[in-house]
Amino acid sequence: MTKVPFIQPRFVGPRFEAHTLPLSAAKDLVAYEELVLELAKHLFKEKQTDRMRVPKGFANDFSLHIEKIDDGSAIPSLVAMIASAQLFVSLPSEFTEAKDLVNAVIATEADQPFPANFPKDFYSYFNRIGRSLKEGEQIEWTPASPSSRSVLTPAKRIRLARAHRETYEAEADVIGLVEVLDAKKKTGILRVPGNEAISFVYDDPFFVDLKDALGNPVIHARVKGVGVFDVNDRLCSVIEIEQLECLPHYPLVSKIDALTLLSDGWLEGRGIAPTGANLDWLTSEVAINFPEELAYPSVAPIEDGNVSFEWIQPHARVELEVNFAEKQLELYATNLSTAAFVEQTFTHEQWGAAFEKIRGLLKS
Amino acid sequence: MSGEWIDTHLVFRQVHPNHVDGAMPNSVAFSPTPKDDDKLSVDDSAQVTAEGSWKHFTEKLGFKSVGTWAVSAGEIHGAGDLDLRKDPVVDAQDATKSNPAHCVIDFSRLTSKGQRKKKAQTLAIKASERGCQFLAAK
Numbered sequence: 001m002t003k004v005p006f007i008q009p010r011f012v013g014p015r016f017e018a019h020t021l022p023l024s025a026a027k028d029l030v031a032y033e034e035l036v037l038e039l040a041k042h043l044f045k046e047k048q049t050d051r052m053r054v055p056k057g058f059a060n061d062f063s064l065h066i067e068k069i070d071d072g073s074a075i076p077s078l079v080a081m082i083a084s085a086q087l088f089v090s091l092p093s094e095f096t097e098a099k100d101l102v103n104a105v106i107a108t109e110a111d112q113p114f115p116a117n118f119p120k121d122f123y124s125y126f127n128r129i130g131r132s133l134k135e136g137e138q139i140e141w142t143p144a145s146p147s148s149r150s151v152l153t154p155a156k157r158i159r160l161a162r163a164h165r166e167t168y169e170a171e172a173d174v175i176g177l178v179e180v181l182d183a184k185k186k187t188g189i190l191r192v193p194g195n196e197a198i199s200f201v202y203d204d205p206f207f208v209d210l211k212d213a214l215g216n217p218v219i220h221a222r223v224k225g226v227g228v229f230d231v232n233d234r235l236c237s238v239i240e241i242e243q244l245e246c247l248p249h250y251p252l253v254s255k256i257d258a259l260t261l262l263s264d265g266w267l268e269g270r271g272i273a274p275t276g277a278n279l280d281w282l283t284s285e286v287a288i289n290f291p292e293e294l295a296y297p298s299v300a301p302i303e304d305g306n307v308s309f310e311w312i313q314p315h316a317r318v319e320l321e322v323n324f325a326e327k328q329l330e331l332y333a334t335n336l337s338t339a340a341f342v343e344q345t346f347t348h349e350q351w352g353a354a355f356e357k358i359r360g361l362l363k364s
Numbered sequence: 365m366s367g368e369w370i371d372t373h374l375v376f377r378q379v380h381p382n383h384v385d386g387a388m389p390n391s392v393a394f395s396p397t398p399k400d401d402d403k404l405s406v407d408d409s410a411q412v413t414a415e416g417s418w419k420h421f422t423e424k425l426g427f428k429s430v431g432t433w434a435v436s437a438g439e440i441h442g443a444g445d446l447d448l449r450k451d452p453v454v455d456a457q458d459a460t461k462s463n464p465a466h467c468v469i470d471f472s473r474l475t476s477k478g479q480r481k482k483k484a485q486t487l488a489i490k491a492s493e494r495g496c497q498f499l500a501a502k
Contacts, residue, residue, distance in 0.1 A: 266382070267380060268427045298385035298388070298390055300382060300383050300390040300392050302392055303397045304397065308390065308391075308392055310390050310391060310392075312385060312388045312492070314489075314493070315489060316489070317488060317489060319481065319485065332478060332481035333485075334481075334482050334485035334486055334489070336486065336489055341482045343478040
């Protein structure tokens with residue numbers, strides 16, 4: 001194998017300050033390798049108009065390897081590996097031309113025309129090149145260049161991916177109810193808040209969890225993966241699921257989780273914030289014990305660090321105060337129609353009895 | 365009449381963003397704590413508008429509120445064992461924090477947590493029925 005220095009892109013951002021490269025970023029480089037390879041083949045064919053195919057060995061033995069990762073954020077040194085048995089003794093010039101052309105495309109600013117010799121279809125590679133970048137991160141493909149460092153940011157990546165298409169691909173993180181599942185086609189539909197339907201495709205390892213959530217009104221599914229977004233940055237579909245998590249009673253649990261954002265003094269300079277441990281315990285208890293047929297209550301923090309669940313009706317209020325210090329559930333219910341007031345205390349283990357009582361009160 | 369107040373007279377209550385569910389304030393928004401000396405702060409509608417009450421609370425005092433809800437003097441006294449009193453605030457160091465419209469709903473005659481909860485829930489129901497008097501822009 002012959003080893004030829006090829007390019008040293010610089011990954012910039014907090015994640016790269018330890019001079020390491022996350023595996024997700026390595027995926028970007030895999031897509032870059034594919035683009036360079038296909039573009040080099042394209043450029044060769046353009047020069048050799050009498051040839052329908054590139055010569056044997058032109059591309060098959062070409063690959064990019066990470067030789068090392070240098071300091072200065074993370075700078076992977078990419079070398080081109082060429083099999084020695086092939087016809088070419090050195091790296092064909094089309095690979096260098098392809099590299100330069102990709103750099104030129106990336107360097108194109110919003111008010112500038114794209115290089116004319118870059119094929120339109122190839123812009124779709126930017127659905128993958130740079131997809132791992134988060135806000136505030138960038139890849140400088142020619143960091144040593146005094147004129148242009150060919151900077152790829154998340155926003156520029158989307159602009160390139162959308163240069164000749166209405167949609168683009170990006171990381172998706174969406175939560176919804178699994179409404180439809182087609183086991184043969186391995187597709188489904190997720191109904192997300194706002195009532196939008198998001199189609200998705202899935203692989204076998206996710207089938208069991210998706211089946212559990214299918215049609216279940218109390219289990220939301222959190223899907224992380226690759227999504228297709230439209231010109232308004234609206235998620236249209238998920239084309240690859242990377243992570244799937246089932247979330248029982250998500251509408252209620254998410255309200256409890258939101259209380260972790262409170263800090264002491266949250267209420268007019270006073271107000272004790274509920275502790276993380278108490279909220280963790282509460283979310284797990286709710287996920288296990290909340291009955292399917294009971295409406296989700298409002299969730300309110302109390303000044304002393306406790307949490308109140310409240311079911312609100314036009315003429316009635318039913319409140320279950322979770323008292324962490326006393327380890328008890330305190331029920332208070334007022335019904336102005338019947339002039340009834342109910343007060344009852346349960347232990348922290350008596351969720352079932354408390355919810356049963358509440359269900360009865362809401363019917364009365 | 366409820367003491368010095370006409371039954372239909374309104375007092376305004378500011379509601380923290382964590383104490384509202386859609387257009388409905390939670391009961392805890394109408395429940396004073398022992399740290400409040402069992403007194404719930406409200407503003408007299410005869411002296412300030414619903415918006416003016418919100419502005420004073422958020423802009424002058426620097427507290428959080430999603431908007432202004434109201435209960436009437438009749439509803440306060442009808443709930444039983446609650447007193448509505450004028451309680452103007454005079455801040456000698458910072459006059460902008462003074463609040464001549466300030467009043468309190470006094471819960472101190474109630475001896476148990478359950479009784480206080482019942483009154484707070486009653487006030488929350490009445491305030492919800494009446495609807496938000498001023499909703500802050502998000």
